[in-house]
Amino acid sequence: MKKNKILVLREGINSTFQDLGRNNFYHIGLPFSGAMDKRNYLIANKLVGNKHNEAVIEFAYQGPLIKIEDGNINFAISGDIKFNIKKNGKLMTGDCYKNYNLSKNDEVDIISTNNSVYGYFAVSGGFDLKKNFESFSTYVRSNVGANNGKKIQKDEKFFINDFKDMHTNKSLKYMNSKIEYIRILKGTNFDYFFEQSITELTSKEFLVTKLSDRMGMRLEGPKIKNLKETNIRSEGLIKGVIQVPADGNPIIMLSDHGTIGGYPKIGAVISADYDRLVQTPPGKKIKFELIELKEAEKLYKLYQMETENLLSQI
Amino acid sequence: MIKNISNLGDAALYCDFGNDVDQKTNIKVIKYFENINKKNIDGITNLTPSYNKLIISFDLNVVNFTELKKKIEDIEISESYIRQDQKIIKIPTCCDDEFALDIERLSLKLNLTKKEILENYLNKEYFCYMTGFIAGMPFLGDIDKKIRLERLETPRVKVPKGAVGITEQFTNIYTFESPGGWNILGITPIKIFDQKNEKQPILINPGDRVLFYEINKKEYIKLNEKE
Numbered sequence: 001m002k003k004n005k006i007l008v009l010r011e012g013i014n015s016t017f018q019d020l021g022r023n024n025f026y027h028i029g030l031p032f033s034g035a036m037d038k039r040n041y042l043i044a045n046k047l048v049g050n051k052h053n054e055a056v057i058e059f060a061y062q063g064p065l066i067k068i069e070d071g072n073i074n075f076a077i078s079g080d081i082k083f084n085i086k087k088n089g090k091l092m093t094g095d096c097y098k099n100y101n102l103s104k105n106d107e108v109d110i111i112s113t114n115n116s117v118y119g120y121f122a123v124s125g126g127f128d129l130k131k132n133f134e135s136f137s138t139y140v141r142s143n144v145g146a147n148n149g150k151k152i153q154k155d156e157k158f159f160i161n162d163f164k165d166m167h168t169n170k171s172l173k174y175m176n177s178k179i180e181y182i183r184i185l186k187g188t189n190f191d192y193f194f195e196q197s198i199t200e201l202t203s204k205e206f207l208v209t210k211l212s213d214r215m216g217m218r219l220e221g222p223k224i225k226n227l228k229e230t231n232i233r234s235e236g237l238i239k240g241v242i243q244v245p246a247d248g249n250p251i252i253m254l255s256d257h258g259t260i261g262g263y264p265k266i267g268a269v270i271s272a273d274y275d276r277l278v279q280t281p282p283g284k285k286i287k288f289e290l291i292e293l294k295e296a297e298k299l300y301k302l303y304q305m306e307t308e309n310l311l312s313q314i
Numbered sequence: 315m316i317k318n319i320s321n322l323g324d325a326a327l328y329c330d331f332g333n334d335v336d337q338k339t340n341i342k343v344i345k346y347f348e349n350i351n352k353k354n355i356d357g358i359t360n361l362t363p364s365y366n367k368l369i370i371s372f373d374l375n376v377v378n379f380t381e382l383k384k385k386i387e388d389i390e391i392s393e394s395y396i397r398q399d400q401k402i403i404k405i406p407t408c409c410d411d412e413f414a415l416d417i418e419r420l421s422l423k424l425n426l427t428k429k430e431i432l433e434n435y436l437n438k439e440y441f442c443y444m445t446g447f448i449a450g451m452p453f454l455g456d457i458d459k460k461i462r463l464e465r466l467e468t469p470r471v472k473v474p475k476g477a478v479g480i481t482e483q484f485t486n487i488y489t490f491e492s493p494g495g496w497n498i499l500g501i502t503p504i505k506i507f508d509q510k511n512e513k514q515p516i517l518i519n520p521g522d523r524v525l526f527y528e529i530n531k532k533e534y535i536k537l538n539e540k541e
Contacts, residue, residue, distance in 0.1 A: 028516050271374055
């Protein structure tokens with residue numbers, strides 16, 4: 001029996017267990033899933049000394065209120081997050097990108113994300129969970145993944161794997177870069193749309209609407225007009241694809257997207273900009289810039305180097 | 315056999331087999347899917363076969379578009395199926411009015427009686443083109459020309475789990491409660507996707523054949539409890 005245990009006093013919004021996601025199940029209808037903001041996910045795990053694909057709690061807008069029910073934990077929170085810690089009955093403000101030790105009856109209250117969407121709560125040793133389809137990542141829509149494929153609920157208790165006591169403090173100086181524009185590549189149905197609409201897509205602002213979640217991000221802006229066909233024969237999708245249904249409002253496919261879809265694809269967000277894209281909250285506006293494949297590949301290398309550089313500083 | 319390979323984003327190949335939606339084209343896609351899957355090519359993370367396209371996702375840290383495109387163009391595809399256990403799956407379906415949510419609409423638009431619609435639909439073998447959208451959902455066809463109808467103008471926010479629907483030349487089963495716009499004409503108690511059975515999670519695979527047969531509500535309830 002594991003000794004260290006947490007109790008969820010408040011579940012927060014869309015709190016789920018996530019890791020690096022699952023490969024090779026698109027053909028049976030299971031998307032990639034995994035942490036939405038991969039960089040912050042990796043940083044959280046590194047701050048508590050975990051291997052890079054350990055499960056963490058991902059939350060959106062508001063995180064859980066967690067009480068240490070037994071034993072102790074070493075945790076870190078990544079993202080742009082406001083949270084409090086209650087240690088030995090004393091309340092203090094917490095800092096992201098720093099590890100903390102807590103003991104029985106202490107609490108972490110993850111209050112909100114600042115001007116962003118997702119945050120990550122990682123514990124040394126990781127949570128004691130079962131993998132499903134080779135990953136811990138929870139895919140709520142088909143009840144797949146850790147915790148029986150369900151969101152984390154109030155009053156649930158989770159054990160934490162044994163870990164070596166960490167008395168060393170780890171931290172990272174990191175500012176999440178705010179969004180300026182999102183770079184995209186032409187989609188496979190780019191020529192289905194009016195030239196004027198293409199110009200507007202790459203010059204006007206688009207509002208991120210409330211109808212956005214782990215599955216997709218719905219945008220509103222100038223209507224994108226289709227000159228050919230508003231439906232295509234259903235075919236595969238990947239995360240980052242921008243589909244435009246008949247109403248002209250673009251939808252960007254995110255990590256829990258349906259694996260097959262039948263709307264024309266006007267573009268696809270480059271891999272290097274995905275983390276920044278998913279952190280844009282409803283009510284904010286984004287702008288797109290159309291670039292070429294070679295440039296996208298270079299930008300990904302840069303993104304990857306930056307991530308590794310950050311991880312090496314921990 | 316692939317007509318054209320382009321990029322979808324910076325980390326996927328979009329293999330186009332043309333615009334025809336028929337078994338001949340789809341079988342080509344399935345063969346490519348099976349062969350590539352078996353070869354375990356470095357960097358490939360996901361394969362998504364559909365009617366006439368195959369999307370190959372890859373890890374940009376391992377390989378890039380140009381390199382992988384070359385590999386796929388040069389790949390040898392075996393003539394026969396790799397999977398040899400294609401089967402006929404019989405799906406019990408209750409078509410009582412309370413489950414046949416769109417039978418009135420179908421009857422009105424197609425100018426057929428409810429009985430005629432079901433006679434045209436039930437007890438026929440349909441080919442499985444692909445699975446996906448939600449876990450395990452099979453896209454089957456082709457249904458009789460007389461009962462083909464477009465999607466609902468306004469999709470339902472919630473289609474119940476197990477609902478059996480038709481649109482155009484296709485029929486499917488909602489493996490989970492989900493939004494959707496297909497014309498619903500019944501419900502099945504059979505579990506199509508089983509997340510606890512990781513070796514064989516889906517009941518219906520591309521290439522399989524599926525037949526729907528009618529059961530009454532009593533049988534539906536009894537089977538539903540068993541599943």
